[in-house]
Amino acid sequence: MKDLSSLKNLPHYPVMLKEVLSLCVPQKGGQFIDCTFGSGGYTNAILSFPKTKVIALDRDLHTEEFVNSTKKNYKNRFIFYNQKFSELDKVIKDDTKVDCIIFDLGISSLQISDLSRGFSFNSKEKPDMRMGLNYLSAHEVINNFDLKTLNDILRLFGEEKDSLRIAKNIIRERKNKLISSIPELVTIIKKSKKREFKKKINISTKTFQAIRIFVNKEISELIEGLISATKLLKTGGTIIIVSFHSIEDKIVKFFFNNYSKNKSKGSRYYPDLDGEQNLFENYKNKVIKPSEEEINLNNRSRSAKLRFVTRSQNDFFYPNEFKEKFLHYLELEKKHV
């Protein structure tokens, strides 16, 4: 693999690429699914090994340029679908079973740096935050939802402790005039927050994260994506997932641990399943984090956590407890205007 500093020149720095490659072992060849193509950092690194095939998905059509250049370089070994990964098992038909499925969650540097898309609190544009294939934008969310729903979104998806004050101020402001630009939203957040000194993160980070998660239904996507991926994996195949905030990590950890033989530790949160009722082998509850060197080259990687799991030989069964455990998030994401 190229040395890490050369990755800095890519449009999006592929987080923990070295670690991903050492887990998915493309040297051996095989069939891979990249659920979050972005600018194709992982996909192209895998395809650089001769006997590999990659099926890639991304919900964002702005990835087109990178999709086309990958198609040009690897005509017969690369297929792309502009689809959400919750649809994985509908997109990939027949009895295709693959060696490795990779998720690199969240937004790409391309999305955040395109200020017209309204993901960044530095944007002057309309709050939008749609990655693609959505039905609601951030503008519709903040200008239409009632106090309870707005508060729940900020509290649950942003873990924002001043959620109620922010939600109340959003509603008060929009009575006079719709909130139609990011600076207007940022001003409301600043006004609502107690002064916080020595905070490492921007005062708007949690609110923006919460709205973005809601707009893109990121929790439902993750849960459905993990279930679909489990269906499509060969025995001995690997799911690799890179997540960026605690809600995602909590969900991934529960899924891998709860459906594994020899769970990492007994807990009332992980009830024992009967005999062979498991989907994965010996999950070690191991979290891989980026090296100091990578964090220095790409500060965005600092919050990344990589987890991986191996598919057992048992037939797929529907993991009922999984959705039940996170129903509060799923119900909230279903709210309509």
Ligand SMILES: C[S@@+](CC[C@H](N)C(=O)[O-])C[C@H]1O[C@@H](n2cnc3c(N)ncnc32)[C@H](O)[C@@H]1O
């Ligand atoms: C962090 S970036 C991935 C970067 C990629 N690994 C690379 O090396 O360039 C995440 C990408 O996943 C896409 N994405 C996020 N959620 C998705 C979903 N539910 N279905 C499909 N694509 C999704 C985003 O549009 C974005 O392009």
